[in-house]
Amino acid sequence: MTIAAAAAGQRAPARTIPGTPIFDGDAAQRGYPLNAMCFSFNSESNRMAFRADEAGYMDRFGLSEDQRRAVRSRDVPGLIAAGGNVYYLAKLAGIFGLNVQDLGALQTGMSVEEFRAVLLSHAVTDRRVAA
Amino acid sequence: MSDIVGGIFTSHVPGIGLAIARGQQQDPYWKPFFDGFAPIHRWLAQTRPDVAVVFYNDHGLNFFLDQMPTFAIGAAADYxxxxxxxxxxxxxxxxxAPDLSWHIIETVVEQEFDPVTCQSMLLDHAVAVPFELCWPDTDAWPVKVVPISLNTVQHPLPSPRRALELGRAVGRAIESWTGPERVVVMGTGGLSHQLDGERAGHIxxxxDKFCLRNLAPDPEAMLQHDTLDIVELAGSQGVEILNxxxxxxxxxxxxxxxxxxxxVxxxxxxxxxxxxxxxxxVRA
Structure with a gap:
């Protein structure tokens, strides 16, 4: 961003990388309630409280309607679009019984088997040990 | 003068911890990864470092978005x-190793780095998994730890040059430490991976081979890419290469x-x- 643009209170347009959410200040602000809820899931008792009453638990953290809808429908792209960061969302995904291959499949529109096959398409082992 | 005897660099995927807990090191899926640690086990048995200074990123165990330090150095007696x-x-x-931690903190601040200091800090899988890989089957870790966390979560992230320079400042600090400890440095995370977005699964x-080729002889070659270049090349979590x-x-x-x-x-x-x-x- 130029200094002139900054002086005028404008931020440079963010660089975009196709298919790749950049968790920046905008996303961090938008996603704060959702990520705060996910952070609370480090505690087993909080995970149990969420399971017992999802809507009530979301109320405690003040999730936006978009965030609530995405949680209710287990909509992973929606959770990301609503500012969720994958490191925190992983804790919510664990409650839903989803691992990172499941998350990958849900975001790419593939089956889990297809997603695993894509990972395996890069398969290589390359080892060096000095004499 | 403290000696830095070497560096260990490894991925810290949580699933590795689960595989260890399940005893799957010899399973066909895992064996090619775990076998890479045999030379490290031999080297550690010979060199017997006393302290590990670990550069890593927290994944939402110790740090949340309420207070997200770009660099944080642990100075606790235990973690x-x-x-x-x-x-x-x-x-x-x-x-x-709180005395060494404070020496590092003081020395890097003299070199104009401004880390957050943590006298209480939880360490997540990004430290624990590499320790399990390096020192399996031990009742207690044979090294003390100085954890140094880099923000690889919330952009803006530190630049690759800043990460390298932070490491250089820490290296100078360790070299000027008068204790007898032998130090191993560790960098954890990577290599290419992306968990989020339509490009999830990017490898x-x-x-990765460019990084592996240049890591020892010419790490400056990795500074030709800025942080977002690395996100594009290595994936949004592959940027852990900063560690x-x-x-x-x-x-x-x-x-x-x-x-x-x-x-892979x-x-x-x-x-x-x-x-x-x-x-x-070799000093003058």
Whole structure:
């Protein structure tokens, strides 16, 4: 961003990388309630409280309607679009019984088997040990 | 003068911790990754470092978005791992080296770095998994730890040059420490992987091999890409290579690769393990 643009209170347009959410200040602000809820899931008792009453638990953290809808429908792209960061969302995904291959499949529109096959398409082992 | 005897660089995928807990090291899926640690186990048995200075990123165990430090240095007498939310637990506690931590803090601030200091800090799988890989089957870790966390979560992230320079500042601090400790530095995370977005599953073997080729002889080559270039090349979590750059920066002597193992895939990740030797600088 130029200094002139900054002086005028404008931020440079963010660089975009196709298919790749950049968790920046905008996303961090938008996603704060959702990520705060996910952070609370480090505690087993909080995970149990969420399971017992999802809507009530979301109320405690003040999730936006978009965030609530995405949680209710287990909509992973929606959770990301609503500012969720994958490191925190992983804790919510664990409650839903989803691992990172499941998350990958849900975001790419593939089956889990297809997603695993894509990972395996890069398969290589390359080892060096000095004499 | 404290010696930095070498550097260990490894992926820290949580699933590795689960595989260890389940005893799956010899399973066909896992064996090519775990076998990469045999040279490291031999080297650690010979060199017996006393302290590990670990450059890593927290994944939402210790730090949340309420207060997100770009760099944080632990200065606790001890550290714990705790539940990260998906049942991975049971990692052994860590013994700190607070005197060395404070020396590093003081010395890097003199060099115009401004880290957050943490006298209480939880360490997540990004420290615990590499420790389990390096020192399996031990009742207690045979090294003390100085954890140094880099923000690889919330942009703006530190630049690759800043990460390398942080490591260099930490290296100078360790070299000026008057204690007898032998130090191993560690950089954890990577290599290419992306968990989020439509590009989830992204792996870039060419970029990873570029990093592995240059890590020992010419880490400056990795500064030709800025942080977002690295996100594009290595994936949004592949940017954890910043931790590797910092650890490499701490090695200021004559650096030689002793072992390197690259294996794709482990979970969603291009996994890598590298052992570098750091021969002491010859001082005037």
């Amino acid at each position: 714990q791992h705790e539940d990260e939310g998906w049942g991975l637990s049971g990692f052994k506690p860590f013994t700190g 870039n073997v060419d970029y 590797w750059l910092a650890a490499r920066g701490a090695m200021r002597g004559s650096v030689r690769e002793l072992a390197s193992n690259y294996h 895939p482990i979970s969603n990740t291009a996994a890598a393990t590298v052992l570098l030797e750091n021969s002491a600088m």
